[in-house]
Amino acid sequence: MSRMSIMSFNSYPIFVIVFAFFVRISSQVGSKVEVLPGFEGPLPFELETGYVGLGETDDDMQVFYYFIKSENDPAKDPLMLWLTGGPGCSSFSGLAFQIGPLAFKIEEYNGSLPNLILRPQSWTKASSIIFVDLPLGSGFSYAKNVTAHRSDWKLVHHTHQFLRKWLIDHPEFISNAFYMGADSYSGIPAPAIVQEISKGNEIGLQPIINLQGYLLGNPVTTRKEKNEQIPFAHGMGLISDELYASLKKNCKEEYITVDSRNELCLRDMKSYDECLSGINTFFILDRYCKDNSRKINEDTWRRSLTQKSKSSSLNSHPITVDIDIRCQIYGFFLATQWANDKSVRKSLHIREGTKDKWSRCYTSDFEYEISNSFEFHLNLSVKGYRSLIYSGDHDAVVPFISTQAWIRALNYSIVEDWRPWLLEDQVAGYTRTYSNQMTFATVKGSGHTAPEYKPDEGYAMFTRWIANKPL
Template structure:
C-alpha cells in the first residue's frame, strides 16, 4: 500500500487534500495477468465512507476514462500536460477505485500470451473478483466497508456478473474474504441485445435523426430477437447512417472535436461544458513518461480502448440482474437521455422485460433547483433514473447532476 501511494501527479493543481494510490495487482500468477488500478480516497471522513468500484465498458475500454473524463477528482487541460480540479468528483461522497480490466486494457497486461487469449465475460468477472480479494489484502482497512459496484456501457455486463460472482463467493464457507456488497449502479447499460438494437432505432426516429421510411424499413426487415439481419436490413441501416450525418452518437447534441480545437495551449475550462477533444488530452497525458512513472506503471503505449479478443458474451444479463435483486442488493440503472449508443429507450425496453411492478411512480428529481432527470422505483429494489441533458458518459456532461444522483444511490434513497 505504501509503495503504491502517489506523491504527486504531474501537473496536478494546488490544494489536493486526499490520498491517491495506483499500481498492479496480480490476478493469475501462472498466466502473468496483472491488473492496474487507480484509487482516490475522499478528502473528508474517508474512514467513514464506503468503497466504490468503477468499471468502464467496451469491452476493451479503460476505466481511466472514468477517472480523468468523468467522475474522478481531476480533468485534463487542453495542453495535455496539466490537470484541473473536478468539484463534482464522486470521491466527495465515497472512496473510489478505478480498475482497468481485463488484461490488455489500458495499463493492465499479461506476461504471457495465455493471459490475453482467454478474455471474455466469464474471465473478466473472475479476474475482477480476484483483483478485489487481493486488493483488500493490500488495503485491509477497507475489508469491512460497505461496497458498491458501478460502471457504464458494456459494464452492463461487467457489473452484474461481478456482483453475482461476489455474492456466490460470499456464501462459500471455504472462502475467507467476505465483501459487504450493498448495491450496483450501471449507466447507459448494455444489458440485452434485442432491446438494445430495437431501442436505438426507435430513439433515432423519435429524436428526428432518421426518416419515417427508414424507421419503418428497419422495423420490417431487421429481426432483433434472433439477431439475424437480412440484406434489406443492412441496406436500411446504411440509409439511416447517411440520414443522421456526422454527429457524436454518444451525445447527439454535443459539438464535435475539430482539428483547430485539439492539443495546444490551455483554453478556458468549465467543468460544466465538457470539451469534445478530451480524448486527445487524455491520450497525451497518460502517455507522458513522468505521468506513467508517477502512476507506478511499466512504460506503456496507453490507449483509451484496445482490440481485445472476446470469448463469450451472453445476449442478455437480465436473468443475472434478477438474481442479484433476489439477494436483496439494490440495483440502479441510470441513463443519460441524449445518448444514442445505449439510449434511454433501450434501457426502458430491457427493464420492461423483467415485468416488475412499479412501487414508486415516475416523477422528476432535482439538482440545485432544476430538474435533474426522472426516476421510477420498482418492487424488489430496482431503480431507473434518467439524467437530463447527459450523454453516454453521464458525469462528463452533467457532473453536478451525476453527483446528486450518486449520493442518493449510496444512501439507498431515490433522488429528490
C-alpha cells in the same frame, strides 16, 4: 437452462478451486501519490496506485489500479470498484473524464505536458473508489500472454479475484459497504461480477465482502440495443415518419441481423445510416467529429506530434493538432500524451518495461462469451441487492428506451412511479423505483457517459442514491 446459465454454472466451480490458491500469493500494497505532473501543488485528496498479481508468478497477470479515498469519511463511507466499458478501456477514463477528482484542462496543445485541474463534482466526495484496469491489457495492466486472459468470463473472475486480494491488502475497508460501479459495455460483465462476489460470500471465501449493490450507466444488457435505436432516432426527430414506418414494415423491427435477401430492409437501413452519418450517436447533442472517438488511432497522433515536438520549443507557437478542441476526443488525446510521459509514469509508480505505450482503450482480441446480462439482474434482485440504473437520455448507442424495456421485463411492481427528480429546483431527469430495490433514472440532456456531460446532475444523483435517499 440457457447457454448463459450453463456457462455461469460451469465456470464458477473452476474459479472457486483456483481462487484459494490465488489469494495465497502475496501482492504488494500500493504506493501513495502526493503530486502529479501537470497538476499544480500537492494533490488535495489521497491517491494510491499499485498492482495486484493474479497469476502463479509475478509476471503472469498484474492488474493496475488507482485508489482514491473518500474525501469525506473513508472509515464509514462506501467503497466502490469502478469498471470502465470498452471492453478494454482504462479505468483512467472514469477517473479523469467522468466521476473522479481530476480533469484535463482543455487548451491548445503545444507539445508540453497537458495540465490537470480539479473536478468539484467528484464522486469521491461521498465514496472511496478503486478504478481498475481490466480486462488484462487495458491501461497499465499487463500479462505474459495478454490475449489468453481477455474474455467476458475471465474479466468476471479476474475482477472478483482482484477485489478480494485488494481487501486483504487493505483490511481497513473490509467492513465498508461495497458497491460495484460500471458503464457502457461493462453492463454485460458487472452484474455477473456482483453475482460471483455474492456466491463467494455464501461459500465463505475470505475476506467476506460487505456487498450492498451495484450501479450501471447506459449499460449494454441484451446486446440488442440497436433494435431500440431506430424508434429512439425517430422520437428525437433524426429520421422521418415515412422512413420509420418503412423500416418497421420491411425489417419487421429487427435491425441487427438483416437477411441479405431482404432488399427493402437493406435499402431502408442505408437511408437510416445516411440520416445519422453526421450525428455523434454517443451524445446526439454534441459535436460530430470526423474521427469518431471510438475509432481514433491514438498512436498515430502520438508519433506525428512527437516528431513535431522535437523541432519546437515550449516557448514557440502552439502546435497545430488536427482535432477540434471542442471535440470530446480532444480530451482523450491529451490523456494519451499525459499518460505516456516519463515523469507521469514515475509519479504513478508504473513498473518500467511493462507497458510500452498506454492507450485509452484496447478492445481487440476479446472473446464475447456472455450473450446478455438480464438473468444476472434477476438473480441479484432475488437476493435483495440495491441497484441504480441510469441513462443519459440523449445516447443513441444504448438508448434509455432499451434499458427501460429490460427493466420492465423483470416484472417487478412499481413502488414509486415515474416522476421528475430535481436539482436547484430544475428538472434534472426522471426516475422510478421498483420493489426489487432497483432505481431507474434518466439524466436529462446527457449522453452515453452521463456524468461526463452533466457532472452536477450526475453527482447529485449518485450522492443521494448512495446515501439511501430518494433522488
